[in-house]
Amino acid sequence: MTRLLLLEIKRSLLDPRYLVLAVVMPVGFYLLFSELFGAHGQRVEGLPQPLELMVSMAAYGGIWAVFSGTAPRIAQERGTGWLRQLRLTPLPGGSVMVAKVVASMVAALPAMILVCVTAVVAHGVSLDARTWAELLGALWLGTLPLALLGFAIGFLVGSEVAYGAVMVLYFGFGAVGGLWMPLSALPAAMQDIGKVLPSHGLGDVGWKIAAGQVPDTSSLVVLAVWGVACAIVALVAYRVQSARR
């Protein structure tokens, strides 16, 4: 299983789709937005603009890393029969899936760290060591529900749909979840939707930690509910698919 995990991580990191959308794009957005909105404005929770945007874009990149490492890949491997091939080895089916989720989350780390490095270099963002660790740790763990969502999608739809589906979710979650612009800048109806999205939950946990506060329970609940719901859907879909010819 270790070797499978290492191979999965390696191919995740070398995937051009990952590099463009999870690494280049969030860093680019960070630089663009921080110029557009001004480096000294404030949007959320009294956080300085560069810090708030850093958390948003780190979350954003992390979301794409776990999406691109799960849904399209699982759907494709289901289609080609590679997952079936692995079932003919002693490797338990469950650990194949765990490897996928963990590998996608490992690939989220460089994407997040690079945004932080950009923020430090470009705008002199500084946090104490403990806050950095808590922030990155929380953002990283917070990608788990999204990885499970990608996992479920990979088992629910075919490979020709999976990539488009996570792409739409990626942009939708970014825009409506308050990562591109503050939730308060959105129409009221969209704010209500935004509040229950896992992307907002992830961003909000990060913003609170960056501001030296305790994350809101509501955001943790949103993430937990998404995580559990997606895990259940994923497990059921996985079992149904495995029983097919």
Place this chain on the structure above:
Amino acid sequence: MITMLSEEAPRTGETVERAVSLRGLTKSFGSNHAVRGLDLEIERGSTVALLGPNGAGKSTTISMLLGLLEPDRGEVRILGKSPRRAVAEGLIGAMQQDAGLMQGVRVGELLDMVRHLYQRPLPMVELIESAGLESLLGRRADRLSGGQAQRLRFAMALAGDPSIIVLDEPTSAMDVDARHAFWRRMERLAEAGRTILFATHYLEEADAAADRVVVVAQGRVIADGSPAQIKSRLGQRRIRLTSPEAAERLEGLAAVSRVERTGRQVTLFTADADATVRDLIGLGLAWRDIEIGGVDLEDAFISLTGEVR
């Protein structure tokens, strides 16, 4: 399905376990009755061909044999154990028809990863040598030709040093040379005492490679015997000629099993073309434009299974 390893212990009190034992195997997909009460016992060390037309239930049978599908009814035993357990212990290795490979990794990495999933894998050099992968190790696994990918699948099937090897339409993506090389490799495995079961819809392949041929149609075993026996039943020849003679006279010719007539065009199905032609000449019948050829397996099955279709 998540594998559970806590299944039953091997049964005692039986003599040497058969390599494969399928009893009353039944599987339907909705209204499609893919396998209908299939029985099959395979002795250790034999090479058995599962021969049948497309849709005969071969792949479904193999999927159940490998534990990928649960039978609706019936029982599968691999060396006396459940399929999942046999797979988990590396007793059985399989190569599937067109099974995908992991994308974005190299052949060598992939094979090494698969090897490490087994407790007692074959040495890497031995795998590379027996599958002929020497020149492909640095290639991306998703950029191989059909035949090259099949060699990699073969190496993966062999990785755990299994005593039973199952192959579903193994040569379908190969050209003639690759096919030849493939069966030579299989021969070596068989000589080493391994049990080999392969599905094919080519009679010639079954004849050349197997020491026993099991014919499957409509989800059942309809014939089972040595390649020579099966060939004489399935390996019919077709004689086309133009003749004004009455059908009854032609039907009476040696070895002829069936006569089809379209105007003066006659087609004779025969188990022994030589005998039929000798008879044709000996009896002094009127005919011309003779043409002798093989029949495809579909036609052979129709004559063997009669009303089954």
